[in-house]
Amino acid sequence: MTLALVILAAGKGTRMNSDLPKVLHPIGQAPMLAHALRAGADLAPARTVVVAGHGADQVRAAVAEIDETIEVVLQPEQKGTAHAVDMARAALQGFEGDVVVLYGDTPFLRPGTLERMTAARGRCDLVILGFEAADPARYGRLVMDGDRLERIVEYKDATEAERAITFCNSGLMACDAATLFSLIAEVGNANAAGEYYLTDVVALANARGLAVTAVACDEAETLGINTRGELARAEALFQSRARADLMDQGVTLLAPETVHLAMDTVIGRDALIEPNVVFGPGVTVESGARIRAFCHLEGCHVSAGAVVGPFARLRPGAELAEDVHIGNFVEIKNAEIAEGAKVNHLSYIGDASIGARTNIGAGTITCNYDGVFKHRTEIGAGVFIGSDTMLVAPVRVGHNAMTATGTVVTKDIPEGAMAIGRTEQVNKPGFAVKLFDMLRAKKTRQTRG
Numbered sequence: 001m002t003l004a005l006v007i008l009a010a011g012k013g014t015r016m017n018s019d020l021p022k023v024l025h026p027i028g029q030a031p032m033l034a035h036a037l038r039a040g041a042d043l044a045p046a047r048t049v050v051v052a053g054h055g056a057d058q059v060r061a062a063v064a065e066i067d068e069t070i071e072v073v074l075q076p077e078q079k080g081t082a083h084a085v086d087m088a089r090a091a092l093q094g095f096e097g098d099v100v101v102l103y104g105d106t107p108f109l110r111p112g113t114l115e116r117m118t119a120a121r122g123r124c125d126l127v128i129l130g131f132e133a134a135d136p137a138r139y140g141r142l143v144m145d146g147d148r149l150e151r152i153v154e155y156k157d158a159t160e161a162e163r164a165i166t167f168c169n170s171g172l173m174a175c176d177a178a179t180l181f182s183l184i185a186e187v188g189n190a191n192a193a194g195e196y197y198l199t200d201v202v203a204l205a206n207a208r209g210l211a212v213t214a215v216a217c218d219e220a221e222t223l224g225i226n227t228r229g230e231l232a233r234a235e236a237l238f239q240s241r242a243r244a245d246l247m248d249q250g251v252t253l254l255a256p257e258t259v260h261l262a263m264d265t266v267i268g269r270d271a272l273i274e275p276n277v278v279f280g281p282g283v284t285v286e287s288g289a290r291i292r293a294f295c296h297l298e299g300c301h302v303s304a305g306a307v308v309g310p311f312a313r314l315r316p317g318a319e320l321a322e323d324v325h326i327g328n329f330v331e332i333k334n335a336e337i338a339e340g341a342k343v344n345h346l347s348y349i350g351d352a353s354i355g356a357r358t359n360i361g362a363g364t365i366t367c368n369y370d371g372v373f374k375h376r377t378e379i380g381a382g383v384f385i386g387s388d389t390m391l392v393a394p395v396r397v398g399h400n401a402m403t404a405t406g407t408v409v410t411k412d413i414p415e416g417a418m419a420i421g422r423t424e425q426v427n428k429p430g431f432a433v434k435l436f437d438m439l440r441a442k443k444t445r446q447t448r449g
């Protein structure tokens with residue numbers, strides 16, 4: 001079955017009280033819209049159309065970053081959900097197949113739920129996703145007659161008896177494209193809100209003698225986000241699901257509730273994550289790696305057998321090969337660290353490559369920035385960089401070379417060479433004792449005076 005997704009994302013999200021369009025607020029460090037898109041991607045849609053309105057330019061830019069093949073259409077004025085879907089009509093002109101309508105602010109759909117909807121399409125012309133609401137509040141009510149969905153009545157328009165119904169509309173629906181658009185053309189706005197309700201297509205379809213049904217999902221999946229409080233709860237829910245998924249996949253989390261994951265975090269089997277680790281976007285940790293406590297990782301790759309932290313920061317472009325050790329208070333950015341290399345204490349390695357088995361001494365810094373440009377540091381294999389070495393980039397260190405502690409490296413170091421660049425030490429006999437005496441005498445005079 002060829003499918004097109006239509007994702008509604010034009011609403012203002014007034015109650016977020018934000019300059020950012022609601023669908024771009026992050027959950028797991030990805031816009032909530034990205035979560036809806038990911039859920040939809042399980043259906044392998046041939047087309048995806050996002051309907052944007054408020055903050056459309058921002059939405060367009062965010063969508064382009066997620067996937068350039070996704071189309072964005074504009075709903076200039078928010079006249080209701082049917083009107084919103086209608087905005088995709090032109091984009092889907094001539095499209096043959098099903099349309100699945102999703103909301104951009106409903107990030108928790110489980111894989112499988114959409115499949116159940118499309119499976120139900122095999123039996124019915126129009127399928128709605130419903131849920132048993134613990135507190136039905138202002139949701140649209142599904143008026144069922146056995147398996148048949150008769151109509152959806154919005155809370156505002158519902159009678160007391162209809163308001164007592166707890167089976168509610170999630171907002172998702174699946175229908176043949178041509179049928180859906182012809183039903184939408186019949187939707188009016190004579191209701192309490194003066195809006196074009198997408199939900200009206202249900203009664204219209206029944207009037208045509210089409211088969212309409214509802215498929216049920218868990219309420220948690222349809223959780224919509226309208227306020228910052230709901231956003232915070234959604235984040236908590238996302239985190240607990242993501243942690244549970246990782247543990248199911250064989251990852252050890254010593255204190256799961258203290259590990260913060262991003263939507264795209266990938267961690268291999270038998271990796272071990274200690275407490276208080278934050279994963280930003282774009283992190284892959286391979287099997288058997290260990291991330292020790294209090295690390296912050298983003299846009300990086302950690303290979304099998306590597307050990308990171310405690311208290312390490314891996315920034316975008318940090319590429320750690322097998323068995324690399326990154327220790328405490330070390331920051332790595334845009335740098336490839338080859339197999340078995342060690343950067344164990346208090347270092348900054350940026351815009352660099354470090355060869356296999358090289359050891360970087362404590363306090364080493366790649367001075368990559370001259371105030372205007374960034375420059376690279378290239379260090380070969382089997383190198384020993386002495387503690388407190390300043391590598392003033394651009395600079396190259398050959399294989400098996402060495403730097404003396406405290407060296408400021410401003411010139412390339414040939415393979416096998418030792419670089420020493422520091423002022424020579426001078427010892428002045430007895431001078432320390434004299435100086436102490438002088439200072440102590442001064443202090444005594446001051447406290448008396």
Ligand code: UD1
Nearest residue numbers: 008009010011078079080081084103139140169170171197
């Ligand atoms: C809608 C449903 C209701 C359902 C509820 C589930 C209708 C008429 N009602 O109500 O049955 O129980 O969702 O959450 O469909 N949007 C646009 N353009 C518009 C209007 C809305 O893009 O002109 C988008 C919103 O950004 C949002 C979604 O559609 O993502 C739902 O709109 P919203 O106004 O929140 O609908 P509800 O009143 O909650």
Ligand code: CA
Nearest residue numbers: 105224225226
């Ligand atoms: Ca809503």
